[in-house]
Amino acid sequence: MTVPELTVGAQLPVQRVEVRADAMKVFSLLTADPNPIHWDSAAVRAQGLGDRPINQGGLNAGYVANAVAAWAGSRTALRELRVRFRGSVAAGDPVDAGGEVVQTATDGCRVHAVLRVWLRDAAGTDVVVGTASVELPAPENPGSAS
Amino acid sequence: MATQPHARRPPDIDRLRADLIGCRLPAATVRIEPYEAWLGRWAMCAPPVADGPLDPLWILVIALRGVGIAAMIDLGRPGPHDAVLFGGLDIEQHVPLRVGVDYQVDGSVTAVDRHTGRRIGLFDQVDFTVDILSEGGVLHGRAGNTFLFRRAT
Numbered sequence: 001m002t003v004p005e006l007t008v009g010a011q012l013p014v015q016r017v018e019v020r021a022d023a024m025k026v027f028s029l030l031t032a033d034p035n036p037i038h039w040d041s042a043a044v045r046a047q048g049l050g051d052r053p054i055n056q057g058g059l060n061a062g063y064v065a066n067a068v069a070a071w072a073g074s075r076t077a078l079r080e081l082r083v084r085f086r087g088s089v090a091a092g093d094p095v096d097a098g099g100e101v102v103q104t105a106t107d108g109c110r111v112h113a114v115l116r117v118w119l120r121d122a123a124g125t126d127v128v129v130g131t132a133s134v135e136l137p138a139p140e141n142p143g144s145a146s
Numbered sequence: 147m148a149t150q151p152h153a154r155r156p157p158d159i160d161r162l163r164a165d166l167i168g169c170r171l172p173a174a175t176v177r178i179e180p181y182e183a184w185l186g187r188w189a190m191c192a193p194p195v196a197d198g199p200l201d202p203l204w205i206l207v208i209a210l211r212g213v214g215i216a217a218m219i220d221l222g223r224p225g226p227h228d229a230v231l232f233g234g235l236d237i238e239q240h241v242p243l244r245v246g247v248d249y250q251v252d253g254s255v256t257a258v259d260r261h262t263g264r265r266i267g268l269f270d271q272v273d274f275t276v277d278i279l280s281e282g283g284v285l286h287g288r289a290g291n292t293f294l295f296r297r298a299t
Contacts, residue, residue: 015193019190023188023189023190023191024189026186026188026189027189027190030185030211031184031206031210031211031215032210032216033210033215034216035230048193056232057232057235058203058206058207058232058235059189059190060203061203061237062190062191062203063190064193065201065202065203066190066191066192066193066201069192069201069202075192075202075242076167076239077202078202078239079238080233080236080237080238080239081202081234081235081236081237082237083232083234083235083236084233084292085231085232085233085235113280116255130234136222137167
């Protein structure tokens with residue numbers, strides 16, 4: 001497992017995702033979401049929201065969580081994710097999920113890090129913004145006796 | 147701003163707050179089956195990582211399925227021309243979730259506030275907190291969901 005860089009200012013590798021209409025349909029079933037804007041283009045047009053299905057906010061947040069998990073090398077490292085939705089993305093849109101370490105603290109053999117996270121659309125607008133808290137094993141001190 | 151022909155008055159915010167804060171949603175039990183985990187990982191574009199539990203986003207999936215998105219939206223008393231937006235999400239992962247385990251879902255309304263935004267005008271914010279517990283009451287995860295009810299006025 002690759003140990004992530006746990007210094008303030010370290011950037012998470014950006015994860016690019018293309019928003020998919022078929023994935024929205026599956027997520028609607030999994031969450032029992034009855035809102036047709038996620039699977040019916042006619043409903044999207046009727047609401048004046050364009051002509052392509054609108055991605056669920058939950059999936060948008062999930063892309064951010066994925067970027068954190070990929071960086072941390074573990075899906076259990078994420079302790080908290082707090083995000084606000086500032087915009088929407090539609091089927092076919094490319095989005096980039098990323099973040100930056102803004103705070104670290106060591107507690108014995110564990111490191112706690114706070115990340116500023118975001119999901120950015122093709123125009124450069126942050127459609128999801130927030131913070132993630134992760135807990136990871138502290139890197140071993142290479143100079144310590146074994 | 148012109149009044150829409152079929153708009154109705156927004157609900158009284160003091161009454162809405164009094165009725166909803168502390169209101170508990172019906173309890174439910176949710177189990178994620180292996181095929182759902184596979185489909186969910188695909189839909190979420192979850193990365194291949196070394197450990198085996200479900201991705202943290204399943205805290206939201208279980209919360210929404212257990213409480214019911216429609217039930218949550220009904221509590222905000224949307225009018226026929228109101229729009230409902232997902233304003234925010236807070237996820238806490240205490241103990242990672244696993245496939246094939248029965249989880250109890252326990253949700254309540256924690257805050258109700260009225261705002262006026264530059265982009266969306268008058269809206270009511272309703273915050274829900276949903277706990278995911280295993281047998282014995284062990285807290286595995288918590289999802290805080292913020293719904294925004296944009297009132298047609």
